Amino acid sequence: MGRSRVVTFVLEAVGVRHGDAVILDDISVALRSGRCTAIAGPSGAGKSTLLRLLNRMLEPTSGRVLLDGTPLPALDVPALRRRVGLVAQQPTLLTDTVLDDLRVGRPDLTEDEARSLLAETGLPPAFAERPTAGLSGGEAQRVCLARTLALRPEVLLLDEPTSALDHASAEAIEQVVKDLRAAGGTAVLVSHDTAQARRLADDVLVLHAGRLAEHGPPEQIAYLRPVSS
Numbered sequence: 001m002g003r004s005r006v007v008t009f010v011l012e013a014v015g016v017r018h019g020d021a022v023i024l025d026d027i028s029v030a031l032r033s034g035r036c037t038a039i040a041g042p043s044g045a046g047k048s049t050l051l052r053l054l055n056r057m058l059e060p061t062s063g064r065v066l067l068d069g070t071p072l073p074a075l076d077v078p079a080l081r082r083r084v085g086l087v088a089q090q091p092t093l094l095t096d097t098v099l100d101d102l103r104v105g106r107p108d109l110t111e112d113e114a115r116s117l118l119a120e121t122g123l124p125p126a127f128a129e130r131p132t133a134g135l136s137g138g139e140a141q142r143v144c145l146a147r148t149l150a151l152r153p154e155v156l157l158l159d160e161p162t163s164a165l166d167h168a169s170a171e172a173i174e175q176v177v178k179d180l181r182a183a184g185g186t187a188v189l190v191s192h193d194t195a196q197a198r199r200l201a202d203d204v205l206v207l208h209a210g211r212l213a214e215h216g217p218p219e220q221i222a223y224l225r226p227v228s229s
């Protein structure tokens with residue numbers, strides 16, 4: 001399976017700036033392997049930015065990120081991205097048909113394997129024949145997830161994977177996360193859905209204005225507590 005290796009991210013005093021704007025400020029934290037970590041916090045707090053640091057879609061402007069003790073810049077980027085797959089909030093489809101898209105990183109993928117990956121993400125198997133043009137946002141995001149799963153990543157980085165989905169489709173995605181964890185894999189999930197974070201996460205990071213405001217198991221996180229009226 002290739003998913004049983006220990007994969008731990010350590011962020012050491014990580015900062016991200018764009019010009020004068022401080023996007024992430026002095027974040028030091030470890031993300032444990034074989035767990036699901038949710039990143040929560042208000043819009044604009046820096047959640048997607050933090051996620052993008054973990055497979056070098058973005059470089060920190062200060063501090064460093066280590067994977068199993070190795071600083072990320074010392075790792076080969078394509079190899080890192082096979083181990084650490086990112087499904088972005090805005091999906092990017094790369095080819096004309098869904099089947100071809102699923103084969104981008106796995107040219108050997110059979111049609112049966114493609115159909116079963118689609119089913120995992122809650123899409124009908126016949127979706128393999130669909131042109132990528134005209135897919136809805138939620139469908140395109142799930143095709144991106146299936147394309148990432150085709151690489152059997154050890155770590156799955158998911159940026160609001162269910163925000164565009166109905167309940168049944170969202171459940172399918174949550175099951176993908178649970179299955180990955182059950183197989184020893186690691187998931188890092190950005191979610192605005194506090195109930196989802198409580199359901200799925202072993203650990204939660206809360207960002208506020210680029211700073212780490214809370215970190216711990218979901219039951220200890222004030223940000224996740226339902227507001228009682």
Ligand SMILES: Nc1ncnc2c1ncn2[C@@H]1O[C@H](COP(=O)(O)OP(=O)(O)OP(=O)(O)O)[C@@H](O)[C@H]1O
Nearest residue numbers: 018021023041042043044045046047048049050190
């Ligand atoms: N290239 C950039 N230049 C300037 N500011 C940027 C850049 N990229 C991101 N930002 C800003 O950094 C902040 C954090 O962005 P990020 O996407 O990480 O937030 P987020 O917590 O994921 O937000 P949301 O919940 O709305 O998706 C935002 O204010 C955003 O406008």
